[in-house]
Amino acid sequence: MSEAEGDRLHRALLAVWADPRGWRALSAVSHGRIGRRFLLTGGAFFLIGGLLAMLMRAQLARPEQALLDHRVYNQLFTLHGTLMMFLFAVPILEGLAFYLIPKMLGARDLLFPRLSAFGYWCYLFGGLILLASLPLGLAPDGGWFMYTPLSGAAHSPGPGADVWLMGTTLVEISSLAGGIELAVSILRGRAPGMSLDRMPLFAWYMLVTGLMIVFGFPPLILAGVLLELERAAGFAFFDPARGGDPLLWQHLFWLFGHPEVYIIFLPAAGIVSTLLPVFAGRPLVGYRWAVLAAIGTGFLSFGLWVHHMFTVGIPLLAQAFFSAASMLVAVPTGIQVFAWLATLWTGRPRFAVPMLWLAGFLAIFVAGGLTGVMLALVPFDWQAHDSHFVVAHLHYVLVGGMFFPLVAGLYYWLPHFSGRMPSERLGRWGFWLTFGGFNATFLVMHWTGLLGMPRRVYTYPAGLGWDGPNLISSLGSFVMAMGVAMLLLDLGLHFRFGRRAPANPWRADTLEWATALPPAAYNFASLPACATRHPLWENPALAQGIAAGRHGLAAADHGRRETWSSEPLSGRVREVVQLPGNSWLPLGAALALAALCLALLAGAYGLAGAAALASLAILLRWSWVNGAHPLAAPDARTEPGDPPLHWRTFDGPGLWGMGLSLLADGALFFSLIFAWFYLWAVAPNWQPPARSPLPALALLLDGLLLGGIVLGFRRLLARLRRRDCRHLEARLWGLAAAGLLQALGLAWILWRTPLAPGAGAHDALVAAILGYLLLHCALGPLLTALQAWRVRLGLVGERAPYEPAVLARWWSYCLLAFAIGYSALVLLPAGWAAGR
Template sequence: MTDHAIEQRLPSSLPRPEGELERLEKPWQRPTGWRFLKRVDNTSIGLLYIGTALLFFLLAGILGLMMRTQLAVPDNDLMSASVYNQVFTMHGTVMMFLFAIPIVEAIAVYLLPNMLGARDLPFPRLSAYAYWAYAIGGLAFFCTLFFGLSPDGGWFMYPPLTGKQYSPGLNADFWLLGIGFIEISAIAGAIELIVGILFTRAPGMTLARMPVYAWAMLVVAVMIVFAFPAIIAGTALLEMERAFDWPFFIGERGGDPILWQHLFWFFGHPEVYIIFLPAAGMVSTMIPTIAGTPLVGRKAIIVALVIVCFFSFALWAHHMFTAGLGVMTMSFVSAASMAVAVPTAIQVFGWIATLWRGKVRMTGPALFLGGFMFIFVLGGLTGVMVAVLPFDWQAHDTYFIVAHFHYVLVGGMVFPVFAAMYYWLPLLKGQRLSERVAKWVFWLMFGGFNIAFFPMHITGLLGMPRRVYTYPGEMGWNGLNMVSTVGAFVLAAGVLLFLVDVVRTLRRPEQPVGNPWNASTLEWLPTEAYNARSIPEVRSADPLWDQPNLCEQVEAGQHYLPGTESGQRETLVTSPVAATPRHLLVLPADSWLPFLAAAGTAGFFLLLTVKMHVVAWACGLTAIAATVAWLWDADRPPPISQAKVSDTLVLPVGARGRASHSWWATIIMLVVDATVFASFVFAYIHISMRLEVCPPPSASLPALRWSLFSGALLVLGSGLMLWAVRSLGTRRLPWLALAATGCAIAAFLVDLHGYQLAGLAPRDLAWSAAIAALLSYQGLHVVVLTLAGIYLAARAWSGRLSPASRATLDNTALLWHYTTLQGIVLALAVHGVPLLME
C-alpha cells in the first residue's frame, strides 16, 4: 500500500482548524505554586507518587543501615532491644507497604496514560485522593518512630505478641489503623488501573496488541482486589481485639493466633508477586528496546503473567510450614511453591532469547536488567529450596530466609525500578542520566547487595535466628555479620550516587524528549500536559516501529480527538477487547476536594489512634463533606451530547449503566467488599472448627425467625430500590429511596435484637466475637446505605438526577443489592456452619 493510501485512512487527515490546539491546551493547564495541591491529572500525581515512594525507600534504607550497624559486632549496645524492635518493624513495614507497593502503582499511574494512548485515566480525582491519603498517612506513620510509638511486633505483626497483653501501648494500633488505611489507598489505585486499562486504550490497541507492561499492571490490579481485603479484615479483627477485648486470636478464650497468619499471608504471599509482576512488565518493555528486536515469546509471557497470578493465591501457607497445618496441606502448598517457578522461568527465558536475538547496548538500563536477572534467579533457586518441607523446617526463621526474600524482592523489584528510572527519566526534561556514572552506581549497588546479603545464607545455615538485636561472640557469626554490614554501606553509597546524578540531571535545561532509546511503545510520542496531540490509531504491538510516521501524524492532529469538543478535559472510551471507540468521556478538572478528603481521612484514623476523639471526628466530618461535594460535582450531565472525534466518526458523550466506567468501578469495589466479608466468614469458620461443640455450651444462636424477618426487610428494601431506579424523573423516587433506607435500618435492628436475646457475648468467646464482627460489618454497610439514601433523595429533590446523569442512582442500587445479598449470606453462614459441623 502506498504512503498516500495509508494517509487517506488516517482518522483526521483534513487540515486542522485554526485555534484548535489553543482550545485543547486551555483546560489542561496545571495550577502552579502552592496550588499544585489541586492537581489531579495522572502525570502530575504519578510524579508525586514516585517521589514520595523513593523518599520512603531512603528512609527505610537508613533504618536498614541502623540495623546492620547494630549487628556488625557481637554484644553491641548501640540500640536497646526495644528500640531495635521498633527500627526492625518500621524497616520492613515501610519497605513493603510504603515503598514496594506504592512505587509499582506510582510508575503505572505515570506511564500508563501515555502508553495506552489516552489523555488520562478515567478517575483522576480518585488517583489524587489515593496519593494524598498514602503520603499524609505514611509520613505521619513514619514520624511515630521519633516519639517511641512505632510498632515493635515485626512487619508481620503476629499475635499474641501484638495483643493487648504483650503490647499494651499504642504502638501496634498505629500499625493496624495506619496500614489498613494505606491499603485502602492502594485498592483505590487498583480500581483506577483496571478500568483505565480496559476502557481507555487507544483505538485499535486490542488486548493482543496491548503492551506487556499494561498486561502486568492489569493482572496486578486484579490481584490487589482479591489479596488486600484479607489484610484489611485481619487488621480490623486485631484492632477490635485490642480495643474491645474481642478474643479472636487468644487461645485461652477460643481464639487462634494461627488465624492471623492465614489472613496475613493470604495477602502477604500474593504481595510478593504484586511487587514482582510490574517489574517483570517493565523488563518486558525495556528489553526489546535495548536489544532492538521484538519480544520473543510475547504471548507465552503474557500467559505466564496470568498463571503466576493464579498460583500466587495457592501459596499463602508457604510461610506456615512450621505452624502445624498437616502433611496433606503442606505437601500441596510445597508442590505449588515449586510449580510457580515454571511460568516465572518462561518469562526469564523469553528475556534471554530476546537479548540473544538482538544487539544489546550496555547502557544504564541494560546493566540493571542484567543485575536483576542474576539476583532474581538466585533468589528463585533459594525459593525452591525453602519450598522443600524438610529444608524449610531447618531454615525457617533463620537468616537464610532473610537472604532469600531480599534476593527475591530487591533483585525482583528494586533493580528493575532503577533500570526503569534510567530508561524513562528522559520523559521529564529530555535529559538522560550519565552513562559513566551509571556504571559506578550499578557496580556499587550490585556488589554491595551481594556482599551484604549472600553471607546471610551461610549465617542462617550456621543457625543465626532472625529478629535478634544482638548475639554472643562465641557463635561464629562475627565475621559474616561484619561483611554484611560493609556490603550494606556499599549498596547505600550506590543509591546516594544515583540520587546525586538524578538531581544534577534534573537541574539541566529542558530539551525535546524525542525517542532516545528508539523504543516501540506510545509513551515516547511527543507529549504536553494533555499527553499526545491526538489519540493514535494503533495497528500493531510495536506501533512506533511498525508505523514509522506515527509521531508526525499524531503531532499534526491527524488521529482521534485532535482538539476538545466540550471545552473540557476529555478522552476516548473504547471497548475492552477490540478497543473500538465507544464514547467520549469528559474528565474532571483540578480540585481541592481530593486533597481535603484524603487529609481528613488520614487525620481521622491517626487522631483516633491517639484518643483525640473530638479532633478526629472533625477530620472525619471534613472528609465526608469533601467526598459529598466531590460526588455532587462529579455526576452531572455532559456539556454536549455528541462529539466529532475524527473527520468521519461522531460518538456520544458519556454513557450509563454497564457502558459507564463508574458502573464497572462500583462492581470492582463490591468485589473488594465481598472479599473482606469472605475473610470475616473464613475467620468465623476457622474459629468454629476449633470447637468441640458448635455452638459452644456457653453460647447460643438467635431464633431463626429473627434472621428470616431481617432478610425479608432487606429484600423489601432492594425491591423498593429497583422501583426507585425505574421511577427516575418522577416525584416518588426520593421517597422510595428513603423507604428503602428505612427497611435497611429496620433489618439491622431486627438482627441486633435477635442476637441480644440470644445473649451474644463477644468478650467471652472468640466464636461470639466472630459473629459480632460479621454483624458489625453488616452494620457498617447499613450506615453507608443510610447516607447514600439521604444523598440520593437530596439529589432527586434538587433535580440533579436525570437520564443523562444517573450514575449516582445506578451505583447506589448496586450497593443496595449487594448489602441485601451480604445480609442473607451472613445469616446462612452463622446458622449453617453449626449444622454442617454436627
C-alpha cells in the same frame, strides 16, 4: 491542520488540562502529577528505610555490639520492613504505572483522577503517622508482620502496635484505590483498536497486579481492624483463652503477604518485558506466553500463603499441598525468564545503562528464585525458616526482583520527566557499586543462616563462626549505600546538566514515546488509533500526526477533560469519558481519615466520631460533584461522529469502578467469613452456644425486605432503559424508605441480640459480621435518597440515566452479603446442632 491551528489546539488543551500552580497545586489530580508525587515520596521512604537498615547492619557488624539496645533495634527492624514493604515497593510501582499507563494506552488520563489523588494523600498521611512514631518514642516493635499474641494488648501495651495498625491501614486503602484505578483504566481506557492482544506488556502486568491488589489487600485491612478491636475494645478474635486463635492473624496476614510478593514482582517483570525488546532490537519472544505466565503467576500466588507457616504446626497434608503449590509457581516465572533470555539471544542487545540493570536483575532474581524452591521443601524450611538464610532469600527476591528493574525503568523513562538523557558514566558506577554491595551483603548472609544465626536478634556472642560473615555483610551494605548515593548524585546532576533528549531516544515501540519530552499535561493533542503491538516501529511518523491534531478528540473549546472509553476486549470505542478536574475533595477526605486515625490513637472517641462523619460528608460531596453530569460542563455537545458522553449511557467506567470496589469489599467480607469457619473448625476453645442467639425469623424477614429492594431497583432500571422516567423520583424515595426500614430492623436485631464480644470469639465474630452488614445496609438508603434528590434537580433522568445502574450494584451486593451472613450465622449452627 496547519501549524497555527496546531498551536491554537495546544493552547486550548492547556487551558483545560494544565495543573494549578502555587499552593493550589495540592488540588491537582492529573495522572502525571500524582505519579510523580508517588515516585518522589516512595523514594524518600526508601532512603529512610535504607538508613534504618544501615544502623542495624552497623549493630550486627561485630558480636556483642552496644550501638543499639534491643528495644531500639526492634523498632528499627519493624519500621525498616514496614517502610520497604508497605511504603516503598507497592506505592512506587503504582506511581510509575499512574504516570505511564495512560501514555502507553493512548489516553489523556486515568479514568478516576480524583481517586488516584485520594490514594496519594492516604499514602502520605499513613506513612507520616508511621514515621512520626520513631522520634516520638511510640514506634512499633513487634516486627513488620505484627504476629499475635505478641502484638496484643498484653504483650505490647503501648501505642506502638496501634500506630502500625492505623498507619498501614491508611496505606492499604491507598494501594487498594490505586489497584481499582489501574484495572478499570486499562480495561476501559485504551486507544481505539487496541484490543487486549495488542496491549503493551507493561499494561498487561499492571492489569494483573491491579486485580491482585483488589483481592489481596482486603484481608490485611480486615486483620488490622480485628486486632485493633481486640486491643482497644476488648473483643476476642486472637486470644485462645476466649475461643480465638493467634494463627488466624497469620492466615489473614499471609493471605495478603504472599500475593504481595508477586504484586511487587509483576510490575517489575512488566518493566523488564517492556525494556528488553527495545534494547534487543526485536519484539519479545512469546508475547502470549508472557501474558499467560503473568496471569498464572497472579492466580497461583493466592494459593501459597501457608508457605510462610510450615513451622507453626499445621497438618502434614496441608504442608505437602502448599509445598507443591509453592514449587508450581516457579513454572510461569520460568516461562517469563526463558522468554527474556530468548529475546536477548535472538536480538542484538545494546548495553546502555538500563540494560545493565536488567542484566543484574536476571542474575539476582534467578538466584533468589532457586533459594525459594529450596524453602518450598518442608524439611529444609524447618531448618532454615528462622535463620538469616530466609532474610537473604527475601532480599534476593524483592530487591533483585523489584529494585533493579525499577532503576532500569527510571533510567529508561527519565527523558519523560526531564527531557534529558541520563549519564552513562555515573549510571555505570552506580550500578556496579549497588550490584557488588548487594551481593556482598546478602550472598554471604545465606552462609550466615546456614551456620545457624537466627533472624530478628540484635546481637550475638563471639566464637560461633558468625563474626566474619556478619562483618562482610555490613561492609557490603555500606558499599551498596554508596551505589545508591551515586544514583542520587546522577539524578541530581541530570536535571541540570543532562543533554537534551531527541524524539524517541531509545528507538522504542510503545505510544508513550509519541508524546513530547517532557509531555504536556494532556499527553496527546489528538488520540490515535492503535491496531498493532508496536505502533512506533510500524509508523515512526505517528507522533507528528498526533501533535498536528489528525486523530480523535482534537478539540477543547467545550471546556471538558475528555478521553476515549473502549470495550474491554476489542478496544472499540464505546463512549467519550468526561473526566473530573482539579479538586480539594481528595485531600479533604484523606485528611478526615487521617484525623480519624489520630483520634483513635489518642483515645478521643468523640473526636473520632466527628472525623468519621466529616469523612463521610466529604465523600458524599465528592460523589455529588464528580464532574460526570450536565451541570459540570453545560456544553454537552460532541464532535460529529463521536460516541456519546459516558453519563448519557448505561455503561460508563463508574459502573466498572463500582464493580471492582465491591469485589474488594467482598474479599474483605470473605476474609471475615473465613475467620468464622476457621475458628469454628480449628480453635480449641471455640464455644458456640447450644442455640444461636440470633432471632432467625426476624433476620429472614429483614433479608426478604432487602431482596424486595433489589427487585425494585431492577424494575426501575428496566424502565429507565426504555427511557420511561415517569415517577422515577417517587420510586427512588420509596426504595430509600424501604432501605431505611430494613437498616433499622437490622440495627434492632443487633441491639436485641445478647452478645458478649469481649467474652468469646463466637460473639465477637457474630457482632463483627452483623456490624459489617449494618454499615452497608445503612449506607444504601442514604445513597438512594441522594439519588432521588438528583432526579429532582435534573442531574439524573432520560438525558443522564447513568447513575442508578451504579447504585443498583451496591444493593445487589448488600443482598448477596446478607445471604452469605445469614447462612453462616443461622443455617450453619442450626444444621450443626441437628447433626449432633
